[in-house]
Amino acid sequence: MSDSSLDELIDELEDVLADGRRLPFGMVLVNEDKILDIVDKMRVAVPDEIKQARRVVQEQERLLNEAQARVQQVLTEQGLLDAVQAERERILLQAEQEAIAIRNGADVYAREVLEDLDEQLVKLLTSVRNGLESLSHVE
Secondary structure, three states: OOOOOHHHHHHHHHHHHHHOEEEHHHEEEOOHHHHHHHHHHHHHHHHHHHHHHHHHHHHHHHHHHHHHHHHHHHHHHHOOOOOOHHHHHHHHHHHHHHHHHHHHHHHHHHHHHHHHHHHHHHHHHHHHHHHHHHHHOOO
């Protein structure tokens, strides 16, 4: 699969629908192979975008852990660990809250992407079923 984003795939899906042959009663006859190819690409793209969001969160957590370790080292070397313990706890709590917010943001993004995909697929499925229903009356 190419590096197409989910937005590009949705645009491509819309183009295929727009290129479809218009039938009476608001129905559209579309190229099934193109639609199925786009849906397959979407199935691959959604997990990739979720993985990418998780990688960002993991990298943030790694950087945070490295920074905490470095702060610990510097404070220990300077003998100031006891004096700054309260500030350390505040920073750790803030970092944990930010990590949670980042994770939640990634989950919200993933949910939005999946909901959008679901909406597009429902529209597509409805269009396909309407076309089939229309064609079933033609014999």
